[in-house]
Structures are given as structure tokens and as C-alpha cells.
Amino acid sequence: MPAHRSEAETEIRDAVVAKLRQCRPNARIIHEINLLDGRVRADVMAVDRAEIITVEIKSERDKLDRLPDQLDAMRRCSHIAIAALHRKFIPEEIVDLRSPRLDCVPRDVSTWWYPAAQDMAEAQHPAFQWDEPDLARSLNQALPPDAMSLLWRDEMEELCHALRLSVPPRANMKAMAQALRWGATGRDLTLGICAALRKRDRCAEADPVTEAS
Numbered sequence: 678m679p680a681h682r683s684e685a686e687t688e689i690r691d692a693v694v695a696k697l698r699q700c701r702p703n704a705r706i707i708h709e710i711n712l713l714d715g716r717v718r719a720d721v722m723a724v725d726r727a728e729i730i731t732v733e734i735k736s737e738r739d740k741l742d743r744l745p746d747q748l749d750a751m752r753r754c755s756h757i758a759i760a761a762l763h764r765k766f767i768p769e770e771i772v773d774l775r776s777p778r779l780d781c782v783p784r785d786v787s788t789w790w791y792p793a794a795q796d797m798a799e800a801q802h803p804a805f806q807w808d809e810p811d812l813a814r815s816l817n818q819a820l821p822p823d824a825m826s827l828l829w830r831d832e833m834e835e836l837c838h839a840l841r842l843s844v845p846p847r848a849n850m851k852a853m854a855q856a857l858r859w860g861a862t863g864r865d866l867t868l869g870i871c872a873a874l875r876k877r878d879r880c881a882e883a884d885p886v887t888e889a890s
Contacts, residue, residue: 685736685763689791690721693732693761696789697723700809701730705875708882714826717750720761724874727867728815729755729824732789737763745781752786753823756815761789764805819863824870825854832873833857840865 682690694706704723711718712731721732731751735741744760751758760782767777767790782788789807828836833853837844842860844853857866876886 683736683738685738686734689734689736689761689763692791693721693734693789696807697721697730697732701725701728704728704730705884705886707874707877707880707884710827710874710880712750712754712826713823717747719747719751719754722755722874724871726871726875728757728812729820729827729871729874730757730759730810731755732759732761734761735763735766737765739763741766741779741781748781748783748786750823752783753821754827755824756818756820757787757810758785759787759789759810761791764790764792818867820867820870822858825857825866827870828873829877832877836861836869836873839869 690708697704697706701723704725707722707724709718709720710722719731720734723730723732731754733744733747733751735744741762748758748760762779766779768779777790778784778788787808787810790805792805825833830850830853833850834844834848837848837853837856840857840861842856844856848856861869877883878886
């Protein structure tokens with residue numbers, strides 16, 4: 678466990694990773710990855726060949742003041758954004774637990790409450806079952822435009838060359854991003870970004886890079 682990570686966060690993170698491995702067995706799990714050129718960081722990302730899922734974790738020791746900005750960044754850079762929240766954040770005034778929601782969590786962001794079930798009575802309760810990410814939201818869908826900010830300079834340059842886009846020698850990232858937006862399709866960008874992340878070997882914490890990536 679990294680020194681900066683509390684046991685409370687690690688407990689939820691382990692459950693999140695186990696769920697992602699169950700529903701996306703071929704995805705590469707990456708921890709603590711920067712979004713929007715480093716302005717926001719996603720706790721966990723699952724990168725499949727043509728899909729990116731991001732998860733923000735809030736343990737019982739956290740606060741929710743930054744959650745809206747974090748979720749906004751995740752929605753702008755991935756197909757699916759998920760908030761994994763400790764159940765202490767369920768407002769007491771919510772009586773109907775069939776679908777407890779927080780005002781700061783958009784409707785298109787799934788909420789995974791942790792612990793998922795504390796006793797047998799809750800085991801089948803809809804509020805505490807973690808929904809599977811909807812593949813229909815990703816299948817044949819391009820990543821949002823801001824997903825390009827996930828790429829490092831060398832990755833962006835490699836993608837430009839792979840797509841045979843004309844860029845000046847030693848072009849900066851702004852020029853390469855402009856070339857990609859003009860000359861690449863949404864499919865090209867989605868597959869290219871996912872491929873770059875799946876083979877990135879300089880991650881602080883991630884699954885190993887394999888030839889299958």
C-alpha cells in the first residue's frame with residue numbers, strides 16, 4: 678500500500694479494482710492518472726482496447742468538496758465515470774434508499790456505495806448493488822474530445838505518425854492536437870488513446886504492460 682494511501686481508501690479501492698476486473702477482464706487498471714493536463718487526477722482507470730472507465734473514490738475519511746470538479750473532468754475524458762463513495766455520505770434525509778443520490782453527482786455518473794452490503798437484508802437491496810458499467814455507452818462510441826489530454830507528448834507524436842498526419846519537426850502538443858482533431862476520426866483517436874495508455878510503461882501504479890495490450 679503506498680505511504681500516502683489510508684487503509685480506509687485502500688479497502689474501497691481494492692473492492693473497486695475487483696469489480697472492474699470482473700466486468701472488464703481485459704482492461705488494464707491504472708491508478709492515480711492525471712486528467713486535463715494534470716488539473717485533476719482520477720483514482721482508478723480501466724483501459725480496454727476501445728473503452729475508458731474512470732472511478733473517483735471517497736472513503737469515510739474524505740470530503741466531497743472537490744467531487745463535482747473531479748467528476749466533470751472524468752466525464753470529459755472517459756466513456757464512463759463512476760463515484761465510489763463510502764455510505765457515510767448518504768444524506769440522512771433520504772428515506773427512499775432504492776436509489777440514494779447526491780446533488781453533486783450527475784445522473785449519468787453511477788454511484789457505488791461502500792460497503793455494498795452490511796447484512797443479509799441488504800444483500801439484495803438495489804441501493805447497495807454495484808451496477809455493471811453499461812457497455813452500450815462505450816461500444817462504437819468515440820471518447821470525448823478532452824480525452825486527448827491523457828496523452829503525453831511522445832504518445833501524441835507516435836499517434837500522429839501512426840495515422841500518417843503531417844506535423845512539423847519537433848511540433849508542440851498544441852500543434853499535434855490540432856492535427857489529430859483535423860485529420861483523425863473519433864474511432865482513430867479512441868483506439869489510439871487506449872492503445873497508448875495500455876502500453877504506457879511509466880505509470881506510478883498500474884497493471885504490467887503485456888504484449889496483448
